[in-house]
Amino acid sequence: MTRTVYVNGEYLPENEAKVSIFDRAFLMADGVYEVTSVLDGKLIDFDGHAVRLQRSLDELDMPSPCTMDELLEIHRELVKINEIEEGMVYLQVTRGAPDDRDFVFPDPETTPPTLVLFTQNKPGLADNPVAQKGIKVISIDDQRWGRRDIKTVQLLYPSMGKMMAKKAGADDAWLVEDGFVTEGTSNNAYFIKGNTIVTRGLSNDILHGITRAAVLRFAREAQMQVEERNFTIAEAQAADEAFITSASTFVMPVVEIDGAKIGAGVPGSNALRLREIYLDESRKAAI
Known part of the structure; x- marks a missing residue:
């Protein structure tokens, strides 16, 4: 079964998802991430991860790609679509993909952040032997x-x-x-x-x-x-x-x-x- 992933506002089959080669995370590791566990089809401590995500963004002066309520809905939709009972949702925000490589941060008005999420199915996560x-x-x-x-x-x-x-x-x-x-x-x-x-x-x-x-x-x-x-x-x-x-x-x-x-x-x-x-x-x- 092909996973459905989320890239910049779109839910896509994983083999159709694309991010620019100029994305700052790819070239400069200029990105942050969170991993939220899923048990019984529900998100574990989402609020804590959302707060830490915002702190990471603030510390790097990186704009948020959406509201935390919107982020919650994306998490829930991916869990539902991919039928995750036990597993994880990986989230990554980057400073985006400017027109070319440069050490200087791009203008967020012209280079919006990149937002990517995907699920990982991990049956037996809670009962790990x-x-x-x-x-x-x-x-x-x-x-x-x-x-x-x-x-x-x-x-x-x-x-x-x-x-x-x-x-x-x-x-x-x-x-x-x-x-x-x-x-x-x-x-x-x-x-x-x-x-x-x-x-x-x-x-x-x-x-x-x-x-x-x-x-x-x-x-x-x-x-x-x-x-x-x-x-x-x-x-x-x-x-x-x-x-x-x-x-x-x-x-x-x-x-x-x-x-x-x-x-x-x-x-x-x-x-x-x-x-x-x-x-x-x-x-x-x-x-």
Whole structure:
């Protein structure tokens, strides 16, 4: 079945969708994106993603291609047309396609932004068996640009990090800068010691995860302590549990870091409980 995608106001078969070779995202990585999960045919935390999208656009002085209400309707229409029960909706906004390549931003009056959306069908997303065995991560140097709080399409180094992990026989990588963990290649990173969750504080150094915000709120409601601070790989290796969060993995236990088992080397009860709470509460609030 050919997917229907959305490009600049049109719903098209994916094999008919086209974007200019002069598009700024293609030439300059001048674009931002969001990924919203779909469970039971409904969108998970759309409002959070919409707010972060607007923040990314504002930080880059990039015009919004439409209202957030219009964006919601596009999401819902794609989910309906493509019959997505479990999966994701990918959204990308770029600074558009001027007449030629230039480092200077084009005039938004003559070069409107490019808006692209498509769905990904992921049956079993919520019941991912990997969560019951956990993932292994390695640590690598964080060599990304300094504004990681803006969700740009500059994903080459995160892709390289995932390939480094794969080559090392692991599932993902945690990025380290000045001796401290920033985040995962496409997720936020945490460890648990006793009843306390530790994760990097919000700043320009990490993405302000939508799933992160929800999980930390649920953790506090479950009477867990939360510390938002810098931490080292050694601290995480000595923890009782570790996990990551993202829109596509929800809460995913980490059982090994750089070859060292975390706790008993199996998913911890707190991480699994947080995953269950997150999925239950997110389904209730889905739209």
